[in-house]
Amino acid sequence: MDWIYHRQRSSPVPNHRCRPFLTLLVDLRKPPNLLFAEMDHRTARRITEAQENDKLWCERCDCNAPRLLDEVETMWNQFAVAQGTPRFERAWLDQFRQAGALDVVAAKNPAGKVLAYHLVYLAPKRARQLIAVSHYKEVPEVGWRNAVSRANSLIHWHNFNCYRDRGIPYFDFGGWYPRHHRYPFAGH
Numbered sequence: 001m002d003w004i005y006h007r008q009r010s011s012p013v014p015n016h017r018c019r020p021f022l023t024l025l026v027d028l029r030k031p032p033n034l035l036f037a038e039m040d041h042r043t044a045r046r047i048t049e050a051q052e053n054d055k056l057w058c059e060r061c062d063c064n065a066p067r068l069l070d071e072v073e074t075m076w077n078q079f080a081v082a083q084g085t086p087r088f089e090r091a092w093l094d095q096f097r098q099a100g101a102l103d104v105v106a107a108k109n110p111a112g113k114v115l116a117y118h119l120v121y122l123a124p125k126r127a128r129q130l131i132a133v134s135h136y137k138e139v140p141e142v143g144w145r146n147a148v149s150r151a152n153s154l155i156h157w158h159n160f161n162c163y164r165d166r167g168i169p170y171f172d173f174g175g176w177y178p179r180h181h182r183y184p185f186a187g188h
Contacts, residue, residue, distance in 0.1 A: 107151035
């Protein structure tokens with residue numbers, strides 16, 4: 001028997017089980033200054049601080065680099081083991097990578113150390129966030145947590161601009177949990 005597993009379809013497959021989910025879409029067709037102005041003020045401040053104070057920068061990674069997904073998997077699994085959550089599912093990401101539809105961006109500090117990675121599935125009309133991961137610390141210091149938060153905001157902003165320039169009209173956060181998050185970005 002063959003199984004076909006669909007992730008985050010825009011509509012259910014008739015006569016099949018599905019689990020609804022919520023997500024946020026950002027309209028990337030807007031000019032960057034309008035996108036930035038529509039953001040939650042705390043998110044905009046984190047982006048500005050990441051660039052001006054922390055001197056963080058974003059780098060698009062080569063998805064075919066032999067050790068890249070190994071590093072992402074290690075980071076993910078350290079968190080998963082400590083928190084008792086599912087481990088990294090590399091097989092489906094490898095399929096995106098092999099198809100040329102996986103984008104990986106890292107936020108780095110001035111010394112070149114990675115603070116966070118974002119893995120995004122790219123389609124002609126939508127970029128969908130798949131994974132955001134940072135180094136796991138059992139007892140993170142407040143300063144480190146804040147730096148990672150600023151790095152994640154910066155990667156999103158970087159990706160919004162890059163995907164907009166590529167003609168991709170929407171960014172999809174790939175899931176949203178209304179009890180736990182505010183609307184951090186434009187387009188909600």
